[in-house]
Amino acid sequence: MGPIVSSDVPTPFADLLSKALNIRSITLVDFLSNTLILRQTAPYLPVTSLVALAKTSRAFRHIVRQSPDAFRYLDLSPIKSAICPIDEPLDSGGNNWRRERMDESLTEDDFYSGPLRSIFSKLERQHLLRNVHTLVLDGLSVTAELVKEFMTEERYNVRILSIREVKHLNERKLQQYLRYVSRPSRPAGTPRVKSIYLFGPREPPAPTMSVTKRSASPDSRGVMSSQGAQIGAEWNQKSTDALNAALARTEAKWYQPSGRMMVKRPSADWAEILQSCEGIIAFDAVLCRGPRHDPSKAYITEGPANGLPLPGSFLRPAIATVALGPSGCENCHSSPEEPAIFGHSAPSHFPLLSPVPLHWSSTRAAQTPRMLDGSRPPPLFVRCEDCLKGRWCERCHKWWDEECYAGSTVAQRTELQQTEFLETLEPDGTTHVVPKQSIKVHMGLCVAKCLVDEWMAGAGGNGMWG
Numbered sequence: 019m020g021p022i023v024s025s026d027v028p029t030p031f032a033d034l035l036s037k038a039l040n041i042r043s044i045t046l047v048d049f050l051s052n053t054l055i056l057r058q059t060a061p062y063l064p065v066t067s068l069v070a071l072a073k074t075s076r077a078f079r080h081i082v083r084q085s086p087d088a089f090r091y092l093d094l095s096p097i098k099s100a101i102c103p104i105d106e107p108l109d110s111g112g113n114n115w116r117r118e119r120m121d122e123s124l125t126e127d128d129f130y131s132g133p134l135r136s137i138f139s140k141l142e143r144q145h146l147l148r149n150v151h152t153l154v155l156d157g158l159s160v161t162a163e164l165v166k167e168f169m170t171e172e173r174y175n176v177r178i179l180s181i182r183e184v185k186h187l188n189e190r191k192l193q194q195y196l197r198y199v200s201r202p203s204r205p206a207g208t209p210r211v212k213s214i215y216l217f218g219p220r221e222p223p224a225p226t227m228s229v230t231k232r233s234a235s236p237d238s239r240g241v242m243s244s245q246g247a248q249i250g251a252e253w254n255q256k257s258t259d260a261l262n263a264a265l266a267r268t269e270a271k272w273y274q275p276s277g278r279m280m281v282k283r284p285s286a287d288w289a290e291i292l293q294s295c296e297g298i299i300a301f302d303a304v305l306c307r308g309p310r311h312d313p314s315k316a317y318i319t320e321g322p323a324n325g326l327p328l329p330g331s332f333l334r335p336a337i338a339t340v341a342l343g344p345s346g347c348e349n350c351h352s353s354p355e356e357p358a359i360f361g362h363s364a365p366s367h368f369p370l371l372s373p374v375p376l377h378w379s380s381t382r383a384a385q386t387p388r389m390l391d392g393s394r395p396p397p398l399f400v401r402c403e404d405c406l407k408g409r410w411c412e413r414c415h416k417w418w419d420e421e422c423y424a425g426s427t428v429a430q431r432t433e434l435q436q437t438e439f440l441e442t443l444e445p446d447g448t449t450h451v452v453p454k455q456s457i458k459v460h461m462g463l464c465v466a467k468c469l470v471d472e473w474m475a476g477a478g479g480n481g482m483w484g
């Protein structure tokens with residue numbers, strides 16, 4: 019097979035490139051043989067295209083097989099053969115699937131991870147598996163055993179692993195394996211995987227999917243009734259996203275006032291796993307550093323008062339699930355725990371950021387927020403929901419820290435529910451509705467603005483006060 023792009027059949031791009039490089043003709047083989055170009059290009063090519071390219075000629079096969087960059091980033095999530103054909107192998111009567119497969123030795127792990135294992139064996143036979151440094155398996159059937167193999171077996175070289183919203187992952191087993199691979203007596207150079215995306219939502223597969231994806235996102239508020247409303251909501255979301263990105267100067271959601279960041283709230287055990295993996299494996303989540311998790315600062319109490327935890331009582335380690343944005347507490351613009359400053363604070367204070375980096379496979383690259391204006395990253399304020407109870411508005415994401423606001427008590431809340439809103443007359447003749455008291459957050463909404471908006475919206479119908 020001859021050159022794909024030659025001076026006889028010029029394409030505008032090859033033509034430009036030829037002129038720029040001052041050479042008469044350039045072939046696609048020349049083009050992709052350049053390490054830098056292949057490194058930048060390959061992650062954008064679906065793996066099926068790479069495989070198809072390798073089949074076209076000896077030269078392309080050589081590039082795809084020999085270059086460590088062709089398969090450095092491997093996203094199997096859109097690959098049909100990677101999907102487990104049956105989601106639920108166990109029928110109501112027992113394990114029929116085993117009888118159907120005519121193989122008594124088949125384990126559940128073999129079954130669920132079968133499609134992926136067969137892809138990995140093929141890649142291994144072609145000596146491509148060792149080149150894979152970033153592996154994306156979002157949404158696929160991924161067992162804890164398979165994850166353990168990525169972390170411990172020498173045939174794998176995966177540094178960044180993304181297993182967001184995967185199926186058939188036994189969390190308990192995965193926790194055990196993570197504890198095991200990060201044990202103090204672990205062999206040098208292990209675990210092989212240094213970064214795991216696990217807690218956040220997977221990235222939408224294509225831009226056209228964003229409308230449906232958005233309504234299924236953890237932050238969605240209700241189901242949209244019509245397409246018009248959906249498009250309107252989409253535009254609202256887009257302008258909110260743009261505004262948040264402009265304020266934080268980065269598109270990294272963890273650095274914006276994004277609110278809840280996880281698909282589901284991680285169980286309490288995960289906080290301990292993150293602690294034991296600190297400095298060994300990074301996750302797309304970090305521990306909350308609110309003062310109540312610090313035994314030296316928190317007031318240790320026997321039990322809850324009036325059914326609610328005391329404002330200063332001790333909290334077990336917890337994962338920070340809420341992104342608060344770069345501004346800090348509404349009053350003092352800081353927080354009792356210093357915010358994490360990129361480049362200064364410990365690396366374990368920074369979550370892996372979405373999307374999974376395409377061109378680099380290091381933890382540092384995955385944690386670095388890309389700034390829109392090239393400036394230094396803003397301070398990172400993140401917390402768990404317990405540390406924000408009664409002090410964070412879920413709608414506008416304003417919050418007040420422990421030093422600026424004691425939080426509301428049961429007595430105050432009852433008082434608020436009995437409080438009538440005052441209607442004040444502004445000098446320009448407009449009326450303004452304000453509550454009388456000093457409670458800042460009630461029922462997850464800030465009293466000064468969002469609660470009033472809610473009350474106004476519900477005043478005609480049956481709002482939260484109805």
Ligand SMILES: [Zn+2]
Nearest residue numbers: 347350419422
């Ligand atoms: Zn404050």
Ligand SMILES: [Zn+2]
Nearest residue numbers: 306308402405
């Ligand atoms: Zn907390």
Ligand SMILES: [Zn+2]
Nearest residue numbers: 411414464468
């Ligand atoms: Zn608010």
